Amino acid sequence: MVIITENFFPPSSAKELGKVFLELPPLPDYITMRGPYILSDTNKGIRSILIYECEKSKFADALQVVADRVTNYFEAVPGYTYAVNAWFEASEALKMIGLA
Structure with missing residues (x-):
């Protein structure tokens, strides 16, 4: 199981978002973060x-x-929106529907 966040913001807010990201406290030892991966949409x-x-x-x-x-991004980054979702591995999803 992983948690995936998708973040959206206008190009004009990139600098503000970067500043907030660099100021965030470190994650607890039990969380490993991959990314951020950036795309211009x-x-x-x-x-x-x-x-x-x-x-x-x-x-x-x-x-x-x-x-x-x-x-942390709400007040500092104009136009920022996000989604946070839990994603299951196939084996976990199969258990949920009684197939494993």
């Missing part, structure tokens, strides 16, 4: 994706940490 401006990995036993804690991180 013609329709949505700048889009970034971050992938957070953690053990199942720490998932609820990790989800709270990630949610707290994205709120």
